[in-house]
Amino acid sequence: xxxxxxxxxxxxxxxxxxxxxxxxxxxxxxxxxxxxxxxxxxxxxxxxxxxxxxxxxxxxxxxxxxxxxxxxxxxxxxxxxxxxxxxxxxxxxxxxxxxxxxxxxxxxxxxxxxxxxxxxxxxxxxxxxxxxxxxxxxxxxxxxxxxxxxxx
Numbered sequence: 001x002x003x004x005x006x007x008x009x010x011x012x013x014x015x016x017x018x019x020x021x022x023x024x025x026x027x028x029x030x031x032x033x034x035x036x037x038x039x040x041x042x043x044x045x046x047x048x049x050x051x052x053x054x055x056x057x058x059x060x061x062x063x064x065x066x067x068x069x070x071x072x073x074x075x076x077x078x079x080x081x082x083x084x085x086x087x088x089x090x091x092x093x094x095x096x097x098x099x100x101x102x103x104x105x106x107x108x109x110x111x112x113x114x115x116x117x118x119x120x121x122x123x124x125x126x127x128x129x130x131x132x133x134x135x136x137x138x139x140x141x142x143x144x145x146x147x148x149x150x151x152x
Contacts, residue, residue, distance in 0.1 A: 008118070009056075012056065012114060015118050016053040016055075016056055016114070017053050020052075020053040044084065046070065047081075051066070051104075051106060059105060060104060061105070066081070085104070088107055089109055091105060092104055
């Protein structure tokens, strides 16, 4: 994996984390998205952000974790996850210790869809301008903090 690929994976994780914490609703989809699953159900579209955030942060997620952060009902989350499993976008991890615990993770098509989504964001001029502005603000704040600390 090249340095650019590693950096892009970090961006994908940061975007999943940001979106799942801020409830940002995006309907822009580029070519290669898993449209059949994510465009037919708003619930599935919203849950995808939480799924990706858990995947990047700990490698898998449970239905209970998705319920806790998404505020959807257990039957709604369960049906959405099982629909994604049946369509091949999620896979269940075998757990030999506790059979009641059901861990899931995205499959290659779902990971590709998330990467395509993140690429579409980077190609969106408004998003890239906002990202540059945020980077500038972060740099300015860090500089102000360093200046304040060196003055004391």
